[in-house]
Amino acid sequence: MTTASYTVRKWVKPEDLNQHGTLFGGSLLRWIDEEAAICAIYQLGNDRMVTKFLSEINFVSSSVRGDLIEMNFRVVAFGRTSVTLKCHVRNVFTDDEVLTISTIVLVGLGDNGLPVEHGFIEAAEGNERIPRRASRRL
Ligand SMILES: CC(C)(COP(=O)(O)OP(=O)(O)OC[C@H]1O[C@@H](n2cnc3c(N)ncnc32)[C@H](O)[C@@H]1OP(=O)(O)O)[C@@H](O)C(=O)NCCC(=O)NCCS
Numbered sequence: 753m754t755t756a757s758y759t760v761r762k763w764v765k766p767e768d769l770n771q772h773g774t775l776f777g778g779s780l781l782r783w784i785d786e787e788a789a790i791c792a793i794y795q796l797g798n799d800r801m802v803t804k805f806l807s808e809i810n811f812v813s814s815s816v817r818g819d820l821i822e823m824n825f826r827v828v829a830f831g832r833t834s835v836t837l838k839c840h841v842r843n844v845f846t847d848d849e850v851l852t853i854s855t856i857v858l859v860g861l862g863d864n865g866l867p868v869e870h871g872f873i874e875a876a877e878g879n880e881r882i883p884r885r886a887s888r889r890l
Contacts, residue, residue: 756875797881798860833867
């Protein structure tokens with residue numbers, strides 16, 4: 753299977769910190785959950801993705817205000833209705849590893865809210881699977 757890599761970066765701001773002045777784990781997990789779902793949209797072409805499973809989360813090192821955090825997702829496997837990713841987070845300035853999650857399983861749902869078969873076995877390299885719709889104006 754070809755591997756696809758999806759990388760996004762976040763700047764650690766005051767509102768992302770815990771009471772000790774380091775990056776709050778909940779903030780980081782929120783970013784990861786959202787970005788994993790976006791990565792899965794690119795892979796499965798379904799904008800109704802939900803997180804089904806997260807393996808152990810290893811918070812390797814802390815980050816502080818002003819750090820740049822790089823989250824990298826790689827496609828590990830395609831199931832019938834799911835895609836499995838792994839996640840590595842590093843600190844851009846120090847190059848320290850910040851977090852690892854070896855398994856994130858996301859499932860694509862249909863209009864009925866049930867898992868839907870996606871039919872993919874190879875990773876998309878770009879945005880060719882992004883679902884397109886007519887533009888809307890409010
Ligand atoms: C996602 C959900 C619809 C799946 O329901 P389900 O009854 O488990 O459905 P299925 O048994 O058909 O499993 C769906 C897929 O999840 C996988 N899966 C189910 N349980 C799993 C587990 N514990 N670990 C890893 N994968 C799992 C299955 O292998 C299957 O993948 P595949 O079709 O690619 O083989 C349901 O569990 C759900 O709605 N969960 C809440 C999701 C959510 O709200 N997430 C947080 C917010 S995004």
